[in-house]
Structures are given as structure tokens and as C-alpha cells.
Amino acid sequence: MTTYTSLYIYTYLHSIKFVCINMDHINICRAPQVIYTHKYKSVDENDLDPDEGNENLCHACTLPIFSTPYKRYRDYIFHECCWKIPEVLTDHPLHLKVPLQLYTLNRMVPFQFYKCNTASGCVICTQCKKMCNGSFYQCHQGSCGFTIDLICARLVVDILHRSHKHTLVPFRSRSALITCEACESVGNGEFYWCSLCDFYIHQSCALLHNNIRHEKHKQHSLTLTYHLPQDSLKKIKCVECSLCHGKLSKNSGVYICTRCDFAAHIKCAISEEHGGFEHVPIREAVGGLIHFPMMDEHKSAMQYMRMDNNGGSSNENNNEKNIVAIDNIHDHSLILHEDYLEGSSSSSSRYLCDACVEPISGPFYSCSECPDFYLHKCCANLPPFLHIPHPYCSGSSWTFMPKRRLSNVFPNRFFCHGCCKMSNGFAYQCNECQRILDLSCALMPEIITHEAHGKSHILFLSRGSFYNKYSTTYSLYNLYYGCGSCHNCKLDVRNALLPSTVEHKLDRHPLKLMYSSSSASISSLEDDDKFCEICEDGVDTQDSFYHCEKCVTLFHTRCIPRVGDRLSKFKFGGSVRVGCHSCPLTSFQLLTSYSYTCGLCNYTIEGRREGVALECKKCCYWLHVDCAERERFRDFNWSWISLDI
Template sequence: MDEIEFSFHDHPLHRSGAFSIWCDGCSQPGYSSDGYRCSECYRDFFMHQKCAESPLVIDHSSHHQHPLNLSCVPASKPCHLCDGHVSDVGYGCSACDLWLHISCSRNPPSHVIENPKAHEHSLTLFLMPNEIELFICHICGYCCFHSAYVCSQCEFFFHVNCVNLSPEIKHPSHPSHPLQLLMDGAPRYSDGKCCLCGDEFEKGRLYHCSLCNYSLNLDCVKCPPPLTHKSPKTHEHKLTLIPRHLSFTCNACGKNGDRSPYVCLQCNFMIHRKCFDLPLLININRHDHRISRTYLLGLKFFDHDCAVCHRKVDWPYGGYICSSCPNFVAHPDCSTTPSVWDGKELIGTPEEIEDMEPPFKVIDDSLINHFTHEEHNLRLNNKDDIACDERIIECKACIRPVYSDPFYSCTQCNYILHETCANLPRTKRHPLFAEKLTLVGGSTYLQDSFTCHACDRRSTGFRYCVRKLDYAVDVQCISISEPLNHDSHPHPLYFVDRCRGNCEACGKLGYLGFRCIREECEYFLHYGCAVLPKMVEKHKADDHPLFQCYGEDIDATGRYWCDICEREVDPKRWFYTCDRCCTTFHIDCVLGDLFMGHAAGSMFTTKAFDIVAPNRQVQVVANNGICRPYCDVCKSRCKASLILKTRDDAGLFICSSPCLRHFIPPVGVGEKAQLIPSGLIEEWFT
């Protein structure tokens, strides 16, 4: 069968070989052209044919009390017979908490070994109860937890998988000389790594040939890779392992290797062992089309930029290209990382028709019906329609004011969208996630708001959501594309998600944002700072537009003061300024802090942490009156554009997130009362 339904996996399994991935049934490497693989979980799930077609229930001699059922195995469960870790699927008895590898259920280890390779005396299999003292395997140096072979004369213990290892072995990858077991680490003249896989030796145990300086770790001795392998997906001819130190360039990934390549003697083709399983056809979050793997890029791609890491392509072979975009090229290592690729192999899968459904239906030349507001139609307004309107109105998608930009407004209510926000696509790929994102409408209550994964701000606006993960990104952050050409820096900036650096805008430490990739430049911007508006067209604090200042033309020795909060402004960091009035403003004073992503009119209810203090309904309101109200917590004028007001007869005002923390009723009564921790503020919005 080319496809089977496996009861313990969410997706169908397709007939496929695997070379370096481990089987989830027997926990042995998949050096096989015959097995089943999940194209949805390409790099995470593979089973040999025998393992995938195992019976659902068996009776086993090691456990007479109950039958064993094929089932999903809880995490970190060892096999009762061989003591190895059982992967996703195995045979188990839940009543006795006993688990077996599928392979151990078929071929259980012998109860007694008369002439073991690892020892001069006979060995007996001992199944240990859970409360027994742990013992150390005499060969590999690791603990024996549930089973071991025991020598009653020497009191030595051996893992089931180690009992066939002897002090001297003949290995198929090195037939010229025997390999000696070394217990105290590799010799000084060696590089300290396995000649087959390149991994360093653990616990100082290895097999070594001093004549050839050839070393193997215990895993490669127990499960050696095949000397020859044929995989039509990888190459049309049979490939032969060259088990020695040998410098070469891999035809699959274009990188250099220093040991044990697989070689086609007819074509002078060489490949890393790890590159056998590179997928042929995939989707990545840096491109809208499918990309396919090729072994020969050719000179036309030389000196192009990789679409993921943005470095120059300086290799002649090994890469991913797009048949629809002649200049697209990406390195295999970059394209198949979990943060870029969704893990799906698309060979044999019909090409998905991209969701081209528009976000709205066109009623006439100026009237639409948007999918987030289907109950009413929206009419397009131009600059002339709002020229005489002094009110500051907000877009429901981005939660930013509508000034002179064209926008859609509801014909029956106050639902408003920027024209650009109304045209946001229903689905989108973005470097933040490997999976495609889906657009979801906004909310009215703060209990339904979300935290943007990019800028870490809460918002009630539109969001792009990941289908499987509980993450969302607001429309401001999703609109940034690579490269980011920002006025604050002369070089293009590129997305990074594991970069530790101080933001040039706010000076705070961050990991997610945009960085200059030039070696001599370490310029870094937080995601939240990168999306700050470069101009605030209307603000109560000034009659003129306010512009971002990046500090490059400011004398750092001078002192500047915010005209809203009357506190000092750091000239080395970003702030807003009015060129006509020579005034300066903190960014938080202009845009607000906790509520800058919340639409005016949004409401939430505070939790009652004490029976003395009841729940209170609070609303986000615009601070646009003739005079600024006093905050009932800090007793100062509210400076932010958006503030909180209680919806009761008292009508109390809260100006900022620190004041909100002090406003919430304390836990306890009297002398034992404690303020609510700031971390609990997040609970009110979920």
C-alpha cells in the first residue's frame, strides 16, 4: 500500500524511505528505502514497514498478567526489555506501567547468553523492579534502569544493546583492522570525533584503530550506516560510503565536509549523510510559491542573495529555487530550519490553490461589504470628506487614527477601516512563523484582546493567527517586510528572532526584531520600535505634526524636556519633536503605554480579589477634552492619549499601567492587605 491510516498518528502515512531519521516504533535509525513517512510531519515521524503494520494487541512472554496494546507512549518511558527509550509508539500495559519497543516485542532478548561477546562468563537477563538500586553498564558507562544482563561471578551489568560489544570488534566500515574498545577517551592525536557521524565521544568510550587513526562511537558500532544505498529521491545511481577522513563539497547543500561522504563513482557525486533526507518540494515563510531542491544551481545564481539568510550565494550546487521566480534561491540549511519551513514534504501533494478570496465584496464603485463587518456596508471616503472634521477617528484594524488617508466608514455605525487595512489579505506568510497566518477581526472588550507575538503589546484590533499555535500578530507588525529600509539607518535591516542586542530606539535588551547583517554593523531594532509611526499628524499637545527624531542630529550634551510630562528626554533615544515649536515629547507620552493598542470605547471588568471590593467595569476613553482630567491614583494630569475611566457614578480616571496596578483592590483586609502583582494585570485581558 502506498498510503495507510495509522491509528496513533494524526495524518496518513505515505510509502517512503528514510536514511537518517529514527523509526518511531523501534527507535532504530531508518536506513531503509522501505517504510512509511508522514508528509505533514516530514522531519518528525517515520516508521519501518514492519513497525507500521504491527498488530494492535499481542500476548508477550515477558508479561503474562495482561495483553499488551499498541499505543502512544507517555514521555520518557524506557523499554522494559532493552532499557532503551521508547519513542512515540510502542506496546504497553497501562495498569502495570510497562512498555516495550515494537522491535523488542518481535525479537525479545534471550534469557541467558552462554558465550557473550562483551564478557568471558555467561550472562543472565535481569528485569529490575522500580525500587531497586541503579547499576552502571560496564561497556557504555550509563545507568541500567529496568533491565540488564548480569554476571553473577563478577557482578558486572550490561545493557541489552551493549552485551554484543566486545573489547575487540571487526566493523564493516573498517574491514582492514580490528577496532579496540577504549574506556578513557580518544588518543591525543585524533580529533576526538566519530569518523562516521562526526559526533564527539560521550563518557570517553569509543572503538579505535591506532594504525589508521579511525574511531567510532558506540551508536555507530551498534547501528552502522549501510555501505551502499540507493535512493531515487537522492540520486539515480547507487551511492557508496567512503568511511574515512576526506575533504569534499556536498552536492546537496554546497557545504564542505571532512569525513565519510556517500559517493557516486559514475557521476563524481558526493553528499553528506545528513543531506539524504532533504525534502524535494516545500513551502517556506519567505516566499509565496513552492520551492524545489536542485543539485546544480549553475552560474546564473552565483552571487545572488539567499532569500533566508541574505548572504551571497557562493556555491555552484545545492539549493532551493522557485520555478515561478527566476531570481529566487535559498540555501538548504536555511530553508529547512523549523522556524522557516513548516515541515511538510509536498511531493505527490496537489498544489494548494492559494486563498485568493478577497477580504470584501464590491457592492459598487465606492461601497463594499467587509468580511469582519458583514451586517453593514462600508463606504469609501476621500480626503475632502474629512477636511472639515476635527474629530480624531480610529481604524478598527490597526487602532491608529485616521487623518488624511482614504478610509471606509460604515453607513449605519462607527465602524471605520483605513483603505489599506480593508485590503489586507485573508491569509499571509511571514518570517515570524513557518505556518501560514489567517486574518481575524477585532474585538470590543479587552477580555477578548490579544498580545502581539512580535511587539508584545496588547491590542483589540485585527490580528493574524497561527492555526495550530496560540499566537497572534497585529496588522502593524505583519505589514513589515524584508528588507526593512528605515530612515534611522542607511543599510537594509533583516528579521532576526534569536538575536540578543540593545535596541537603538529605546535602549532595552531584546531578541525579536530587525538587524543590519553587515559584519561591521550591529544596528538592532525591536519589532515594537520598528513599527512606531514616523509622524503623528494631530496631537492635543501641539498644533503641528510631530515627527520621529532618531538622535543623530541632537547634541547629546544638551538637556531636553517632554512638554507633556515635563520630565527629561534622553537625546540618545528616539522621541517626537515639533520642528516649528522646537518642542520634544516622549514616545509613550504621545502614543500611550498600556492602552495604545486598544480602541477607544473598549471595556473590561476588573476581578474582585477581596469580598470588600466588588468587580468594576472600566472603559478605555480618549484623552481629548478641553483640559486633561486628574488621575485618581497619582493625582496628576492624565498625559496619555488613551486613559481608563470607571463606568459608575464615581467616574474615576486611571492614567497609566502603574496607576492601574495601584487602583485594583488589594488582596486581604486591613494590615495584611497586599497590592495585586503586576503580572496579574495580564489575566484581566484573557
């Protein structure tokens, strides 16, 4: 979140030059006291990419910004804590008699004047004998010249670094041996320290290259992560260092490959013993990763996820042994289309894939006999088994389940344990715990980047229950993405798959996906005006929502049909026969509060609560899905179901 506050700076009335006066061989540079008001930019949530965080130095303490909230004025950047340091330091234990005045080497920031205590014009800290390059405190009484930098002054300089969830402070150890939590080496020197956890990290380890190309793994670059999310698939897979073959620690840093399962200790990756390396900018590394969100709701995320960077299929070996035979997916012959439907002038987005329940785009298959069966070509080339380790049970093998295997759950519906939504597409089922994931959740990439959180921050696919920052939901057995740079960022797959723009009949403009109230038009709204145009309930603008900036309208993501609602992965239509009615019935979505009466149990079908029902338009006949399921089970013939892929 960005705010603007008034800043008072000292400037010159008639000249921009400092006037130097020689007094007792001490150079004093004085700045006039004329005050003007300017604006500075305050950034409360640091989304700098890791390379920028390492390179940008605080103009006061000269330490890197890292992930710390900061304030920026023109070309100068400050830690938020460094901006709040006092202008006068009284009763300092190293200089009790006279208060110390705050000075800075830069003349464009609001500190007064300073003394050069060396013949060369440099300012040296009296305590550590190092040159002061930023702000410092100095005694201006007589010829004292006592000078101390911010670190030696023992001021609280709080640093946020992606290696630890708490704030860190600079710490100098001259004799005590300390273990670095990143490289696991023992020694003394300059560290960052957490007083709550007794966590230490070398200042040099905090400045390691975020991305390198190693001689032992030239095909892909290696990305530095100080902590992998504990429930991430990458954490479960990478248990051994690929260079020394030792066990990887749960808490120490690691260089990992985002394309394969190569991983190495920090000390092994940077050691000359295991070969050299070269620095690769982090932006080049994340450029090859899948970036969300999708552009609009007419684009298929499944096709995007199933294509590698060269435009080919993501299957390692695209042969008959690695994919499910089409004969086992559908009973009829399928026709391949390279583009939209021949002879159709309308967009193909109104057609949905029966496997992933996402908009159809070429290449895809259509059925020669079923008028409403469509299949992405990538969804027809799926592996029969997936080997995905997960924390729910000891098993890691998942079996492909097309609709014909799900027919015992009428009408092919199931609950996805990844996104917690109902679906009737294809799925994968765990062979141990029998949990089911729909195609998009089962095939989500292990590593992505997302516009909602730092374009160069790498997000790792993880599994488990958590509180979602972007949707205010507590989800059990959910899939989410955890950031390798920020400890508090978790984005569930439902929000990760939301398109960037959508259309809705209540607004003639495209609706933009928002993740916070950073827009000026939203910030100006009163709380009573922040309501959803569809359900008229309040909208929390700190969560994800859709927004029209021209009309200043807000929409819950869950209220947009086919996008964020609980039935967005359910394909309606088709036909099914049940014994209680002579005509075929079609599934449809109940989008209004209008109530229908079930023709079998005579109870009301609640539109907002039920969501889906079966109907015969010819006879104006409706059925609960549960009633139709019980009716069909009575005379259901199970013998035709094949258990072989």
C-alpha cells in the first residue's frame, strides 16, 4: 500500500552550494534553515524483486533494503525505521556530556550540517574506525569531533530479510563463534540477528546472488531460496544435495532448479571445490516460469500450463505408454480441429472442454455423435498416473479418472480437495486416501510467478490448511502457493487461476481483478459504498475482487459466474434419463433466488443454496440432483464400467 506524507527538507535560499568555514582545523559545512514542503513515497509492503532489494542501499544506515518497508524521496531510499531516527541523541553511553546531532553526507535530505574529521574530508566513526557513508551522529561542541555511525550508536535498525519471518538487527561478533542459519558455517564477523529466535545469518550470506548458473548444472539456472514452504512439493522432492549428496536441512538455505529436482547447499553451490558459477539476473530466471493471472476468462489456463517454453507438450515422452488412449476417454470417434469450430462465427469461448471445464480453443477435439462434447488436445494427452507426494497420506500415486470412471457419482460430479469446488470434469484420485483433484489442481505447475505478489518473487505449490490473505477463507486440504521470499504470502489456487479481466452484464466495461484498495477511486469510497453489485453484500477491499474504475463498481470474485463461483468448474447441459420422467433431463445453473419445486420429493429447490438442478424444458419439470441420483441408482447397471485404463 502506498501513501503520501509531507516531508520537510532544508534547502538554500539563493545558492545550492555549501559554505565551508575553517574553525580549529575542523571543516564545518552549514546548510541554511529555509524550509520547504515536498512529498515522499511510503511503501509499506516491499515488493521489490530480490536483486533490487540487495542492490538498493538505505541512504541513512547504508545497509541493503532487502524486504524492509521503505520510504523514497527522488533517487534516495530509506528504511522506514531509519527515517524515524531522532535528530538529537542524548545520554549516549559513549558520550554522556553533550547531545549528539544527526548529520548526513548527502545534502539533499533534511539533516543540518556535519564536520569532516579527517584531512581528506572523510568522516570516520570513532567507535569502529570505519568510514561513515550515510547518516551519523556527531558532537559539534568545540573541537570534540566525536562521531558514531548508526550501527555503533546501537539504534534499532530493523531489517526484514527473506531468510527469516521476524525483523533482524545488525550484529558484530568479534570473538564469539556463531552458526549461520543460511550456509551452516561457524565463525565470527558481521551478522544479522533475530533476538526472538536467536537466528543469525552472515551479512555476506544475506547478499548472495539470487540466481546463478553452476558448472555442474549448466542447462538450467539455480535460484536461491532461504526457506522452502514446508508443505511444498519442491520441499518434499528435494531431500539431498546434488553436489555433495548430503541431506538438505529443513531450515537452511538452498539453491534449487525451478525446472528439475536439482538442489544444492549454499556452501556447496558457491564453493570452488564443486565448480564455479556465474550470476544470472533473477528476472531472466523467472521469465521462463508460468506467470498468472490469465489475460481474460476466454483463455484456457490448462492449455497454458500444459505447454512448455518451446511451445510443445509438457509430457516428457509423448508416446502411447505415457498418455491415456482416447478410446478410454470417450466412446465415440473424435474429430481434431486446429482452430475454432468450422462454420461458426461466434467465439469458441462459449464451448467448454469436458475434461478441464475451461473455454475451448484450438487445437481441440469434438465428438462425431455427441453435440456438446469437446476436448482440448492437451487434455486428451494426459498421463494415466501422476506421482505427486503430498502431506495427506503416505501415498504419492494418483490415477487418471475420466468421466466414465466417475459415473458412479451421478451426474459425474465430485468434490475437488484442491480448490474445494464441485466439478464434473476429468480428475485424478489418490490410490491411498481416495481424495480427488480436478485436472487443473492436479496439473498445477510446482513453481509460478503472480501479479498479485512481486513479479520476481517465486511461488511454490504447497498443500495444507491455511488462512488465505487474498480471500479471507480458512481452507482445509487446500492447494496454495507460498512465496520463497516472503513468509506471510500464501495464495490459494482459486485466486491464482482467476483471470485478470472479466465481463459481466451489469457493467458495460471490462472488470479488472484487484488485490487491494490501491486504486484511487476505491480509496475514496466510503465503507457503505463498498458493496457487490450482484449480491449487495459488503466487499472487503483488502481481498481479491473485481472492479470497474470508470463506473466505480465492485464485484465479489465468487459472484462472477463461470469464473470465481463455487460451480465454475461444473459443465452444465448434456442429457440424462431417470425412471421418474419419460423425457431426458438437462443440468442447469440456478443463478437467481427464484425457487423451483422438485417433481419427485415435492420440496423446493433453493436457487442460491443448491446452485444446480435438472430440468425438462418441454414439460417444465425439475429435479433435485440428489433425488435424481437416488432414482437412477435403483436400476443402475454397473457391469459396463471398465476398471482398466
